[in-house]
Amino acid sequence: MTMSTKRLIVVVGPTASGKTDLSIALARHYNAPILSTDSRQVYKGLPIGTAYPSEEQLQSVEHHFIAELELTVDFNCGEYEKRALERLDSLFERSNTVVAVGGSGLYIRALCEGMDALPEADAQLRSELSSRLANEGVEALSNQLRELDPEYYQVVDKSNPARVMRALEVCLASGKKYSELRKGERKERDFQIVKIGVEIPREVLYDRVNRRVDMMIEAGLEAEARSVLPYRHCNSLHTVGYSEMFDYFDGKTTLAQAVELIKRNTRHYAKRQMTWFRRDSQIAWFAPADYQAIIKYIDAQFGE
Numbered sequence: 001m002t003m004s005t006k007r008l009i010v011v012v013g014p015t016a017s018g019k020t021d022l023s024i025a026l027a028r029h030y031n032a033p034i035l036s037t038d039s040r041q042v043y044k045g046l047p048i049g050t051a052y053p054s055e056e057q058l059q060s061v062e063h064h065f066i067a068e069l070e071l072t073v074d075f076n077c078g079e080y081e082k083r084a085l086e087r088l089d090s091l092f093e094r095s096n097t098v099v100a101v102g103g104s105g106l107y108i109r110a111l112c113e114g115m116d117a118l119p120e121a122d123a124q125l126r127s128e129l130s131s132r133l134a135n136e137g138v139e140a141l142s143n144q145l146r147e148l149d150p151e152y153y154q155v156v157d158k159s160n161p162a163r164v165m166r167a168l169e170v171c172l173a174s175g176k177k178y179s180e181l182r183k184g185e186r187k188e189r190d191f192q193i194v195k196i197g198v199e200i201p202r203e204v205l206y207d208r209v210n211r212r213v214d215m216m217i218e219a220g221l222e223a224e225a226r227s228v229l230p231y232r233h234c235n236s237l238h239t240v241g242y243s244e245m246f247d248y249f250d251g252k253t254t255l256a257q258a259v260e261l262i263k264r265n266t267r268h269y270a271k272r273q274m275t276w277f278r279r280d281s282q283i284a285w286f287a288p289a290d291y292q293a294i295i296k297y298i299d300a301q302f303g304e
Contacts, residue, residue: 006092006191007302010037011101012108012277013198014270016208018288020053022198023101024061025291026298030097033062035084037102037111040239042080043069048216048224049241064091071231074126076166078118081110092191105276112195114187118170118178125173129165130233141168148172152179157272159265161238194301196294197283206267213263221245222255240265 009030011023027034036042040050044067052058052066064087069075084107091098100111109115133141138161145164146153148171157163167178174181200208225245231237232246241262248258277283286294 005096007097008088008112008189008191008193009097009099009298010108010112010193010195011099011198012037012105012195012280012283013103013288014205014273014277015051015103015266016212016270017198017200017205019101019103019198020051020057022196022288022291022294023099024053024057026196026294027061027099029295030099032095032097032099033064033091035087035091035098035100035111036063036065037084037100037104037107038065039075039080039102039104039107040236041066041102042075043067043071043073043236045071045228046224046236046242048219048221050239051212051216069236071228071234071236074235077106077110077115080107081115084111088191103273105273112189112193116182118174118181122169122173125169126165129169130235133161133165133238134233138164141165144168145171145178149177149179151177152182159268162235165235192302193282194298195280195283196298197277197285198288199285200287205270209266209270210263213259213266216241216262217259225249240269 009026009032011019011026013019023034026032038050040046041052042065043050046052047067053063057063058066065084088098100108102108106115129141138158141161141164142153142156142158145156145168149167152167156167170176170178170181221241222245225242226249228237228242229246229249232242237243237246244253244258244261244265247253247261248255253261284297286297
């Protein structure tokens with residue numbers, strides 16, 4: 001591969017913003033395969049709750065990292081970086097351009113910049129922390145993280161059990177602060193990268209989120225959540241849509257309450273996604289319908 005010929009177009013943005021449709025259009029235009037950067041769509045059995053691309057979309061363009069892993073697999077950013085770069089190598093052998101799309105900020109950073117070398121996950125420690133999470137809740141783990149690494153505690157998304165648990169796991173396994181091990185040193189990539197951000201007005205985005213959740217319920221989210229209930233302890237299911245359904249199954253809420261919580265928590269997630277992506281000065285922002293402007297910008301960045 002050379003910098004002059006291999007190109008990665010990265011499409012980012014909050015959930016329900018129109019990333020998937022844009023990525024399909026770009027992939028068709030550039031005759032490129034699509035590499036998902038979604039931390040939940042990579043798992044099998046979650047087509048409704050994680051909003052897989054439709055069957056028609058999957059058939060129209062070659063996709064990678066959609067429904068590839070079993071729910072029991074612990075998959076972190078470091079592992080994603082390794083596998084995604086290996087997959088890119090093979091894709092670049094037959095295509096000069098690949099489109100990456102998703103809303104998982106850490107996966108995108110891993111793909112474009114690399115992740116710090118952190119201790120490998122310890123199976124026994126992960127199991128112990130998972131049990132604590134199930135029995136004591138994420139707040140108990142957050143409190144311990146605050147004692148071991150107050151700096152990272154201030155910035156971590158405390159509503160994301162996977163983030164809290166991973167940071168605590170690193171602290172306990174290494175005896176060092178997670179914040180000290182996160183050097184943030186950018187790794188050079190041997191392909192060009194252009195980042196496109198999808199932006200729509202907040203009120204429009206929130207309305208789309210609400211309508212998407214209603215469509216998920218109509219499509220059978222409750223049945224899908226029941227089908228994966230035996231795996232609720234897995235990291236793959238510590239996510240919006242399933243956590244609220246599991247509480248409903250436990251009798252903690254009504255179905256109507258669960259649906260409203262999914263909508264609220266998804267809106268909060270979308271807001272956090274935008275806060276994350278706004279910090280990346282390399283992202284050029286467009287309305288999802290500005291297709292011709294996006295093509296023009298990409299071609300200019302690649303010197304065409």
